[in-house]
Amino acid sequence: MRTMAIDYGDARTGVAVSDAGGLLAGFTTVIHSRRPEQVLERLLELMKEHGAEELVMGLPRNMDGTEGPRAELCRAFAARLEEASGLPVHLWDERRTTIEAHQILHTSGKRMKQHRKSVDAVAATLILEGWLDRRRLTGQGGAE
Numbered sequence: 013m014r015t016m017a018i019d020y021g022d023a024r025t026g027v028a029v030s031d032a033g034g035l036l037a038g039f040t041t042v043i044h045s046r047r048p049e050q051v052l053e054r055l056l057e058l059m060k061e062h063g064a065e066e067l068v069m070g071l072p073r074n075m076d077g078t079e080g081p082r083a084e085l086c087r088a089f090a091a092r093l094e095e096a097s098g099l100p101v102h103l104w105d106e107r108r109t110t111i112e113a114h115q116i117l118h119t120s121g122k123r124m125k126q127h128r129k130s131v132d133a134v135a136a137t138l139i140l141e142g143w144l145d146r147r148r149l150t151g152q153g154g155a156e
Contacts, residue, residue: 013030013034013065013066014029014030014031014032014034014062014063014064014065014066015029015030015034015064015065015066015067015068015140015143015144016028016029016030016055016058016059016062016064016066016067016068016140017029017030017037017068017069017070017104017136017137017139017140017143018055018067018068018069018070018093018136018139019069019070019106019109019132019133019135019136019139020051020069020070020085020086020089020090021132022046023044023045023046024042024043024044024132025042025043025045025051025055025132026040026041026042026131026132026133026134026135026136026137027039027040027041027042027043027055027058027133027136028040028133028136028137028139028140029058029062029064029140030140030144032063034066034144034147035144035148036144037137037140037141037144039062040133040134040136040137041058041133042130042132042133043055048089048092051089052089052092052093052096055093055097056096056097059097059099064099065099066099066102067093067094067097067099067100067101067102068101068102068103068104068139068140068143069086069089069090069093069101069102069103069104069139070086070103070104070105070106070109070135070136070139071083071086071087071103071104071105071106072086072106073105073106086103087103090103102143104139104142104143106135106138106139109135109138109139112135112138116134
């Protein structure tokens with residue numbers, strides 16, 4: 013099953029899509045838009061283009077596990093995506109994914125100035141890998 017992971021953000025939204033077997037992250041991209049309707053439209057295009065059958069979206073939580081305004085925005089966008097796509101959107105705790113993405117890019121030799129271009133796609137890949145790992149370990153997807 014091909015899974016699409018989304019790291020929804022204010023200005024950039026990272027997207028990662030698994031291989032057909034749902035084992036590895038394959039395609040990644042970043043949607044550069046501050047307009048939710050444009051992001052939604054592009055996500056629907058990518059779903060169709062890559063044959064995504066499952067959606068998982070990062071849910072930003074505070075380090076203590078509570079949810080703030082960003083989590084509310086993500087939940088609202090996930091509801092819009094679910095309605096538009098006809099697929100359930102699974103929410104995945106994305107704490108520390110952006111920090112880890114920056115560390116990965118830094119370790120690979122990218123300078124901080126270059127991180128902005130790809131950090132959201134790397135964060136989406138981390139969300140996807142976490143989801144796929146959880147599914148492999150439990151025989152099902154992980155939820156919030």
